[in-house]
Amino acid sequence: MTILLFVEQVLNGLQFGVMLFLMAAGLTLVFGVMGLINLAHGSLYMVGAFAAAAVAGWTGSFGLALIAALAAAAAAGALIELVVIRRLYARDHLDQVLATFALILILSEGTRWVFGSFPLYLDVPVYLSGPVTLPGGIQYPLYRLAIIAVGLAVAAALFALIAKTRLGIQIRAGEADREMIAALGVDISKLYTAVFALGAALAGLAGALVGAIQSVQVGMGEPVLILAFVVVVIGGIGSIKGAFVGALLVGMTDTLGGVLLPQVFGLVMAPSEAAALGASLSSMSIYILMAAVLVVRPSGLFGAAA
């Protein structure tokens, strides 16, 4: 493999990791602050993608589509928190899993009811389409570079929010001791709704950004949800920094594993066997990574000691 191809694959891994971070950030915040396992997080990703596809179809503007995705996912998140999730904080994790699994089914069939059974069309805007030539002669799609930029910007904004703002202080306090910040006069229910809507908006943004290069269809959120959970576990529950590092690790491992493993096996066996075996092993690679991290650090890379 040439150096150029390797650099291109590293960029692909980075882009995938940044996308995973947008998903995992919301998940880890909700888990860390409210102690809630939200399986319906992937459905909010789907809501964002569908809202973006619908608005892009009506107006033709990708910018408006992104705003619609953020707004629709945040609104859906706030609504879900007020109507359903709020009743689950005091329950145990099994009840939360059951209720949010029901939400997946309701949101999926609801989306199908509104938009129909066929995948929707959402494309990269003209000004971001096509490849650009990077230094060294790498041809790389401009849109993926844009995704990396947006993802890094959102990550920076999120760190600033958590570290510098009043909401951030409350979120950190909420993670440390829920009862205490309620006793100190912080309106905990408003805080919870805000955090949930923030996480939902990030998922919606990810859905819209990715929807333009993938297929906008019912059930698109669940495969990403599983990876996002892996990221949260690797990074440590409740840690935004952990989610960022975990997402990049998972993105790189998944991308480079898929490329390198078949080539390594190709040195010692026939190409089609190497391809099949390498593909099987590379799909296990992120779970092996997760297991390895948990052996060394049982509460994740940046998790508080249990």
Add this chain to the structure above:
Amino acid sequence: MKMVKLAALAIAAGLSAAPGLAEGVKVGMITTLSGGGAGLGLDARDGFMLAVKQAGRSDLEVVIEDDQRKPEIAVQLADKMIQSDKVDVLTGIIWSNLAMAVVPAATAQGKFYLSVNAAPAVLAGKGCHKNYFAVSYQNDNLHEGAGAYVTGAGYKKPFILAPNYPAGKDSLTGFKRFYTGELAGEIYTKLGQTDYAAEIAQIRASGADSVFFFLPGGMGISFMKQYADSGVGLPVVGPAFSFDQGILGAVGEAALGVKNTSQWGKDLDNAANKAFVETFSAEYGRLPSLYAAQGFDTANLLISAMDKADVKDADAFRAALEAADFASVRGDFKFGPNHHPIQDIYVREVIKEGDVITNKIIGVALEDRADAYAAECKM
């Protein structure tokens, strides 16, 4: 539990045999009507029901249930349809893994199964059954057609990829059955994978002169959009699944010019097909897909057999099905000895017709193709 089931079956068999009169045919349709793959099941159902409606027969009843693309649900539905709905014929399953879970048990209980889509290798070869008919194709057929097309078009170095699951491996095997030259690369992707940046980078670096891929459903939509955006620009060939009417709308112009292989196209020139495309579009407000055409043909095959024989006389009814005496939207249609079609596989090109992106037939990839497993079938 097993004893109870057996007893119930025996009683049911006794009861249904008692009247001994022809009382029409009851069909159980198990197909995918919810979740991500629902578009395929909907099309198959709508095509099937259009033919049923056009026949207007009072002695044909159809029970439709949603399998949610889950094998265990499909098995439960089949049990319910056989035991409490007392269906004579089962049909509708889209996915091969669901078909493998349902078909052997249903045919072993003496029911007929007419496949509107899934036709895995096992059911065409060693596991074939006299009551099982694949009206669609054998799973390998369209990939074989693609291999033949790539060979005939003079490509010397295709890059081939498919998901890492049984149908994906069958696909590349089928392709290589009719393309025996050099490959620029061969990749198995993860099932359900949605990002193909890594694979596209490998294609770019491989020195390939063409790309063959089998990525059904959303996977194909993702791949085509990303491939078009990458600027690699090599010619693309694939089976019809990723370029069918239900999917082209979501892929958009990224698919234009792609060659894909299919046993059906909406512009096939025969009277049955013209009428089908027209009535389907009028009835449902969208163009029919491959799956709709297969559903339509399946229903018409069934109706043609009902005209000739009583379903309670299994041998006569089977002979009537084998005759396949109906006007297929594919033109000529006949079954081989293992109850799989012998048919032409066409090459289609994705074009834009006004505002609609659709397919146009540009040639024949394989003529009168049967399948690779017929010799293993002992009925």
